[in-house]
Amino acid sequence: MADRKTRLIAALDTCDPLQAMRWADAVAAHVSAIKLGLEFTCAAGFEAVSRVAANRQLFLDLKFHDIPNTVGAAVGSLSRINPAMLTIHASGGRTMVQAARRACDENFPAGRKPLLLAVTVLTSLDDEVLAETGVRDGVNAQVLRLAELALDNGADGLICSAHELAALRGEFGDSPVLITPGIRPSGAVAGDQKRVMTPAEAREAGADWIVVGRPITQAQDPAAAAAAIVAELAG
């Protein structure tokens, strides 16, 4: 396995820009990027996204899933926000991933192209819930299928749970960027997450970045919680 440093992204899920700013400041010394997603963007808008993300690495997690023309235009319009990473759903299909790739290449200036990341199977799904959507051969098979589709059509990396990392590294090697939400330090509540692992387990399995939200933001001391996760990753 490559000599990989697993880094921490803090998911700042709130509707309140002041709260997001407070959290971003609190964890700044410990994280490699902050993640703002649907909750924050829908509630506070893109201007607030830009304010909170100013002078920080931004993972803008809007998980686009629409027809190729719409996704391409939406991805292209994000160039004014300057995210370091953005997300689409791999299940939107080959031509949707290609449209997102083209939009990154054509709309973002050289040197500021974001990592195009494809969500495989949400970490809130397990085999049983996935089967209700019509996919009956399990999460692992679906993650591998969608990973191949996304990587073959221009995605730089994947969002998956830490449970699939070993299989993905085995199949696609060291180069795809693999980012894992669904991370819970031991003892933390899983909440709506179904496929969870600890930070150290995700590092061992081959994550480039781990995404951690509530175990940091709902902690009494978010800075200390983030520092403890970074210490676990370093250990």
Ligand SMILES: O=c1ccn([C@@H]2O[C@H](COP(=O)(O)O)[C@@H](O)[C@H]2O)c(=O)[nH]1
């Ligand atoms: O499969 C996915 C894709 C994205 N997410 C996002 O990550 C964070 C996780 O937050 P926690 O509070 O640590 O559960 C959240 O913003 C999700 O939208 C994911 O969990 N799973």
